[in-house]
Amino acid sequence: MHEQVRDYQVTQEPYYRAVGDEVDLYEAAYAVRMPMMLKGPTGCGKTRFVEYMAWKLGKPLITVACNEDMTASDLVGRYLLDANGTRWQDGPLTLAARHGAICYLDEVVEARQDTVVVIHPLTDNRRVLPLEKKGELVEAHEDFQLVISYNPGYQSLMKDLKQSTKQRFGALDFAYPEADVEKEIVSHETGVSADVAGKLVGVAERARNLKGHGLDEGISTRMLVHAGSLIARDVAPLAACRMALVRPLTDDPDMRDALDAAVTTFF
Template sequence: MHESVPHRGEPIPVTTTRPYYVPVGNEEQVFTAAYRQGLSIVLKGPTGCGKTRFVEAMAHDLGRPLVTVSCHDDLTTADLVGRFLLRGGETEWVDGPLTRAVREGAICYLDEVVEARQDTTVVLHPLADHRRQLPIERLGVTLDAAPGFGLVMSYNPGYQSVLKDLKDSTRQRMIAIEFGFPTPDIEEKIVANEAGIAPDRAAELVRLGQAIRRLETGGLREVASTRVLIAAGRLIAEGLDTRDAARAAIAGPLTDDSTVTRGLMEMIEVYLADQQAGE
């Protein structure tokens, strides 16, 4: 067996249609300025508030391909950088998603980065600062990031435990953009557009979501995100009764606590009363 030249894979495509995203502040201007200066970016905000869609829209606007990695406890450095694989009797190097982005000048988005092991995220440091380099120890080479490369991370600081947080050495290499849920008028437009439902029906779902976010209870794993409101809207678009859609897409995913579930069901009856599908 012999080692072949590094394998890069097929080129990463650039999205031709802009994903639907409605800005809630100056996040687009901050992202663009940081990207053009070669600065790495961290997006901080609750689950389902639009961080991933924002990155997709920005990659489109900047004309760059996007590589997305969903981080988890078992993510290794090799998963990001690459590894040798046996193919047809030969040992061949296969780039990981981070290496492909570095080579091709793509934007690499690490979703929920604190879920990855800290020994894995350390490999990001030379990329996240002025060096913009990726050492690949298995190959004995250091790659300079191609023009256009951008490093973006996200996490939910209100959800992860204190044992899962970004190292200070990582934080200080990043430009931070804070995200929250959109204002009701903007969220109504998003839900109506994404779910394909009437504006008044979207407004009802948003009012329910706003009410759930005001609850003070330990039984909710997460508050009602824009994502779950859209999911409920999509069920409504398929002809499901409004309240049944909300029970399935909002109440069900948010909690397993029977007492909290009953409370959410009561809220659904109040906020979505008499809203039948097809009205």
């Protein structure tokens, strides 16, 4: 492994609870270096899944949190000034392509369309990355794979991937796990009892039923882990749920009352 990507190696096994055949499907996709798209709501385990697969495959993982201010140069690289003049510095995408890492673009639709276009030559049979400012054509390392994620339920018409981008990827759908599985995850990640984890999942299910009826998003598995972690540190369950589940989700007083009532029902 090249020393420039050694720091990105996932050295400890991340906890990931498979809910279907997603691990086998991803392994098959990696075997043919198919670019992958992970679709699902925020906080449902997409990033943890990529970390787990990078660990399982023994490949370095370079993660980029996409945002609307991100330029193509942020991804591919730029010239920097130093004491000796100018020098080129690879961006995360170039680093991954050049040295054979998995590059994970998280919430890719947050990036501008003109930024997303730079990934196109890497996601077809060319597997190249043109560095126009440098006049170089980087041929992707045989171990390189591109993975993107996004939340389809949260995108407006203004913020969606173009078909010309989507059709370059294989896709896996992610959702919040079934109640029993989610209970197991929350208990494992936080150390709370199965009973407490079950109550937290019950609160989440109530909140998810309100999505589209006053809530933009439901309570995510990640938020349940936050609440469980507080409870494990002897924070009162009602206070922990208000802080980690209710208050981050909405500012609407009526919706907060409804969620607080759900919490009180279980705790």
